[in-house]
Amino acid sequence: MKPNRSVITRISETISRLENLTTLYAFFFVVIAVLGLVTLPFITYHDDQLYPKTIDPNSSLNPYDRGGVPFGTTPVKAQYPENSPYVGYVTTYLTPLSHWLADHTLHIGTTIVAHPGGIIDEILYNTRGLDTVVETSILFVAFAIASYLFRRDN
Template sequence: MNCIQKISLYLADTSNLPKIYAAVICLIAAIGICTVPFLTYHGDQLYPKPAEQNMSPLTPYDRGGVPFIEPAHIAAQYPENSPALGYVTAYLTPASWFLANTTCYLGTTIVGHPGGILDEILYYTRGLDTIVEASIFFVAFAIASFLYRRAKQ
């Protein structure tokens, strides 16, 4: 049995595929470590997160704006494609408006309410990403429940 036969025999077993694939990724990660000096961070990013922030109740997610009146300033990729840019970021639900005015710590839980910068990105400017992600979840559930129900028949 020569070398090529051994290799093809090894590759013919599908249970070896994950191993080969993982080894290839290890190799690329090693190449990545060698090329780290060429990877420089681009300073001018989209949707920047300011390093120094004022001490408002919304602190980590405060991007300015007044609900319904004044939109927040958002550095989107194509602002001309999103006419209502910034309104979702500025919006606070009545409950979170109340909390923002009475406590100092709404910023810790704001991602759980409608409105805010993350909802702006997830629902509006990059909404299609979230649609695809939801579809992946949908299809995954369809496959799992198909397999599950078939076993019950």
């Protein structure tokens, strides 16, 4: 503990400690976010969005009803529709069970992620399929790390 250490010595000592890494990174983030806070009011929402949300309260598929004919072409506002010739087929597809539910209740729309088919599946599997592939790979790698550490001693 020498009293006359320079500022640079003290700074380099702080950042060389591994435990301070998180602090340092979070600090960087706070600085950028605070500076960026000023620019936020100038960011305007672009009105012409891809895959816009439409809500039709009378439909039994309520929040997810995107219209269209099952097993027919349905216009979907994708980035490059020409790259996905069958875009829209997944959007309109309902499994037989879901179709029966949609005919008889008003609540199938709330569980649209519960069965294959629908707009979310269209985006996740078809038009932006590569995202999902990477996402699954991340899960797979994390799983491999965790299970390796978990079972190492057995």
